Amino acid sequence: MRTIKLTLAYDGTGYVGWQRQTNGVSVQGVLEDALSTIDGRAVTVHGAGRTDSGVHAIGQVASARIACAHDERRLLRALNANLPSDVRVFEVRVMPDEFHARFSATGKTYEYRIWNGRVVPPMLRLYTWHVPQPLDMAVMQQAAQAIAGEHDFAAFQGSRSMTHTSVRRMTSAGWRTGADGTVVFEIAGDGFLRYMVRSLVGTLVDIGHGRWPPEHLARLLETGDRASAGRTAPSPGLLLVRVHYPGD
Amino acid sequence: MRTIKLTLAYDGTGYVGWQRQTNGVSVQGVLEDALSTIDGRAVTVHGAGRTDSGVHAIGQVASARIACAHDERRLLRALNANLPSDVRVFEVRVMPDEFHARFSATGKTYEYRIWNGRVVPPMLRLYTWHVPQPLDMAVMQQAAQAIAGEHDFAAFQGSRSMTHTSVRRMTSAGWRTGADGTVVFEIAGDGFLRYMVRSLVGTLVDIGHGRWPPEHLARLLETGDRASAGRTAPSPGLLLVRVHYPGD
Numbered sequence: 001m002r003t004i005k006l007t008l009a010y011d012g013t014g015y016v017g018w019q020r021q022t023n024g025v026s027v028q029g030v031l032e033d034a035l036s037t038i039d040g041r042a043v044t045v046h047g048a049g050r051t052d053s054g055v056h057a058i059g060q061v062a063s064a065r066i067a068c069a070h071d072e073r074r075l076l077r078a079l080n081a082n083l084p085s086d087v088r089v090f091e092v093r094v095m096p097d098e099f100h101a102r103f104s105a106t107g108k109t110y111e112y113r114i115w116n117g118r119v120v121p122p123m124l125r126l127y128t129w130h131v132p133q134p135l136d137m138a139v140m141q142q143a144a145q146a147i148a149g150e151h152d153f154a155a156f157q158g159s160r161s162m163t164h165t166s167v168r169r170m171t172s173a174g175w176r177t178g179a180d181g182t183v184v185f186e187i188a189g190d191g192f193l194r195y196m197v198r199s200l201v202g203t204l205v206d207i208g209h210g211r212w213p214p215e216h217l218a219r220l221l222e223t224g225d226r227a228s229a230g231r232t233a234p235s236p237g238l239l240l241v242r243v244h245y246p247g248d
Numbered sequence: 249m250r251t252i253k254l255t256l257a258y259d260g261t262g263y264v265g266w267q268r269q270t271n272g273v274s275v276q277g278v279l280e281d282a283l284s285t286i287d288g289r290a291v292t293v294h295g296a297g298r299t300d301s302g303v304h305a306i307g308q309v310a311s312a313r314i315a316c317a318h319d320e321r322r323l324l325r326a327l328n329a330n331l332p333s334d335v336r337v338f339e340v341r342v343m344p345d346e347f348h349a350r351f352s353a354t355g356k357t358y359e360y361r362i363w364n365g366r367v368v369p370p371m372l373r374l375y376t377w378h379v380p381q382p383l384d385m386a387v388m389q390q391a392a393q394a395i396a397g398e399h400d401f402a403a404f405q406g407s408r409s410m411t412h413t414s415v416r417r418m419t420s421a422g423w424r425t426g427a428d429g430t431v432v433f434e435i436a437g438d439g440f441l442r443y444m445v446r447s448l449v450g451t452l453v454d455i456g457h458g459r460w461p462p463e464h465l466a467r468l469l470e471t472g473d474r475a476s477a478g479r480t481a482p483s484p485g486l487l488l489v490r491v492h493y494p495g496d
Contacts, residue, residue, distance in 0.1 A: 011370040085368070179428070
């Protein structure tokens with residue numbers, strides 16, 4: 001038995017999310033099916049991040065234990081031959097047995113994309129949040145500066161969250177303009193609560209619309225007051241860009 | 249009655265093409281349905297280019313005669329409210345009555361996108377042609393230099409074509425690398441034969457794979473020998489970028 005690390009990308013539009021569920025097709029499910037076909041036995045995969053329904057990835061990482069003796073190149077080809085075209089494996093690596101996609105990860109980078117114009121280009125409709133009203137990027141950038149560092153993100157998590165602590169350390173967070181004309185929020189940190197990125201973006205957009213001053217976000221990080229946080233931005237804008245491991 | 253000019257974008261994936269047909273949903277069809285709903289009577293639209301099934305557009309132009317008195321802004325909103333999200337109107341302009349999207353056009357610009365790598369990113373799968381084998385971009389660029397100018401493109405048209413002449417004038421043609429990592433062929437000219445861009449790209453890719461020397465394309469323009477032209481590149485890579493009109 002060997003442990004493998006898979007780096008993969010997916011268009012989350014047609015999936016109930018990463019995690020296997022009874023009510024629809026999951027990315028974990030199609031990946032486990034493909035690996036089980038190749039390995040000739042039931043294979044379980046562990047993902048670094050449990051992306052929600054409609055969320056996309058260009059750098060998700062998964063680990064699995066397999067019996068078959070294919071080399072990395074052949075495994076990559078066999079996997080993509082057995083996966084639907086909206087899920088693609090970019091790299092397969094044989095790892096030391098102690099490697100685990102989730103527990104070995106030291107952090108993640110996410111991006112959130114907004115189309116800030118009257119009409120969304122059709123080719124971006126599944127990969128952006130449409131915000132037609134003008135955004136004040138300067139105050140959104142100013143507000144985002146409060147995010148880097150260690151904070152209690154209690155105000156920015158799903159209401160049914162059951163993690164024992166909502167303290168997380170972010171290494172960077174900020175806005176830029178994408179080459180395709182989107183407005184992009186990029187955030188990197190050691191861990192993320194459920195809905196955290198989408199909830200931060202919702203609050204930042206409310207600030208960009210002048211509903212709150214830029215200091216509002218810093219105040220929410222101090223008070224943990226979920227009721228004063230903005231709406232949760234919709235899932236199609238969110239993209240898991242990279243999972244970080246020691247020695248990357 | 250007024251004549252209007254619509255500038256529109258669409259994801260061609262789910263359509264039988266621009267033109268209304270009996271065997272599926274067309275872009276012309278959904279546009280005529282939306283305009284007819286707004287105008288309260290049957291409206292016919294004329295498109296500048298009849299894109300084929302699976303071909304996309306970011307700058308298609310259509311014209312129509314309408315009775316309703318809405319101003320341009322309100323028409324734009326009403327149209328997008330009545331169209332599916334994979335077809336979007338970006339601009340509505342009231343034009344002199346003699347304006348016709350097709351007959352008034354002086355030229356068009358197309359792009360063709362290739363993903364030249366082992367694995368296609370899922371978010372580009374519907375908008376690119378996957379060419380996994382390495383391409384020699386230098387010889388493809390060299391071959392493309394023969395295209396600008398007036399030529400008989402008989403070797404690069406659909407076999408059932410019925411146009412009275414296959415002579416067209418191209419103002420530019422060449423390759424570049426897109427911001428998203430795609431390899432992009434851009435071509436502008438006064439008019440295009442059916443399958444012409446896709447057939448030029450198929451031949452250029454064969455040249456990029458060393459099947460023919462770069463001079464092969466110039467020779468095909470001289471001889472009109474369709475049998476020696478390359479395959480027709482698949483429709484999802486093709487994008488109608490812009491329609492040119494006098495005084496643009």
